[in-house]
Amino acid sequence: MNKGTSLNNDASENMRRSDEPIWWGLFSAGGVCFAVFVPAAILFIALLIPAGIVGPDALRFERAHSMVFSLPGLIFIGMVICLPLFHAAHRIRHGLHDLKLGTEHLNKVATYGGAALLSVLALVGFAIGIL
Amino acid sequence: MAKRTSYFPELKRNWWLKHPYFKKYMAREATVLPLVFFLLCLLAGLYSLLQGAESWQGWLTFMQSPLVIAVNALAFIASLFHAWTFFQLFPRVMPLRAGGRTLPPNLMVLGQWFGVVVVMVLAAWIFMRGL
Numbered sequence: 001m002n003k004g005t006s007l008n009n010d011a012s013e014n015m016r017r018s019d020e021p022i023w024w025g026l027f028s029a030g031g032v033c034f035a036v037f038v039p040a041a042i043l044f045i046a047l048l049i050p051a052g053i054v055g056p057d058a059l060r061f062e063r064a065h066s067m068v069f070s071l072p073g074l075i076f077i078g079m080v081i082c083l084p085l086f087h088a089a090h091r092i093r094h095g096l097h098d099l100k101l102g103t104e105h106l107n108k109v110a111t112y113g114g115a116a117l118l119s120v121l122a123l124v125g126f127a128i129g130i131l
Numbered sequence: 132m133a134k135r136t137s138y139f140p141e142l143k144r145n146w147w148l149k150h151p152y153f154k155k156y157m158a159r160e161a162t163v164l165p166l167v168f169f170l171l172c173l174l175a176g177l178y179s180l181l182q183g184a185e186s187w188q189g190w191l192t193f194m195q196s197p198l199v200i201a202v203n204a205l206a207f208i209a210s211l212f213h214a215w216t217f218f219q220l221f222p223r224v225m226p227l228r229a230g231g232r233t234l235p236p237n238l239m240v241l242g243q244w245f246g247v248v249v250v251m252v253l254a255a256w257i258f259m260r261g262l
Binding site for chain 2 (some may be wrong): 037058067088118
């Protein structure tokens with residue numbers, strides 16, 4: 001009897017399609033956005049403008065409104081909010097595992113679920129704004 | 132079935148404190164914590180923008196509070212640290228070949244930093260035009 005083959009058959013019968021490539025893909029895409037787009041977003045929105053180094057009119061209401069609720073605004077939400085959220089979820093999930101906190105399943109649902117929920121919230125906010 | 136007798140050392144929760152390399156690894160995992168704070172700030176900004184000019188002004192004032200600026204400054208540093216580690220992966224994961232030769236990894240890392248600078252210049256133009 002060929003033991004190796006029977007083992008392989010058992011394995012393929014039990015094998016379910018993994019969802020890891022999806023999370024890995026979102027993590028990588030979010031990682032690129034976190035590295036390339038997020039630094040500039042933090043620098044201007046959260047540091048230079050609040051500190052008054054860049055003019056206070058830069059984010060006045062009408063200007064901010066027309067900037068956010070537009071096609072570039074949607075691209076901004078996708079690249080600076082949604083994808084980095086999934087990147088963060090992946091790292092928090094693995095960080096919890098490294099610190100031996102929670103359980104695999106619970107951490108996965110909580111982190112990716114949280115990222116999905118906040119992403120939907122951002123997209124719903126965008127949709128309300130353009131309607 | 133024979134009882135498994137091999138030795139499995141138990142991993143303690145503070146394992147990563149025992150070597151500088153593991154500390155750096157955990158620091159990189161932790162870069163997403165201030166990132167999540169910044170993303171929640173952006174989401175709050177999106178919804179205050181939907182609620183009108185007064186609410187938006189309240190959000191701008193919130194972004195000016197010293198503690199918020201401090202955490203976002205940490206997020207900015209974290210994003211650059213993440214970028215530094217992330218850019219080193221690209222030449223390893225996807226070595227680019229030009230003219231039959233592999234591009235030097237340093238050149239690829241430099242190219243990605245150039246991308247960060249271009250995005251910052253673009254952000255400066257977006258936020259400062261017409262001021």
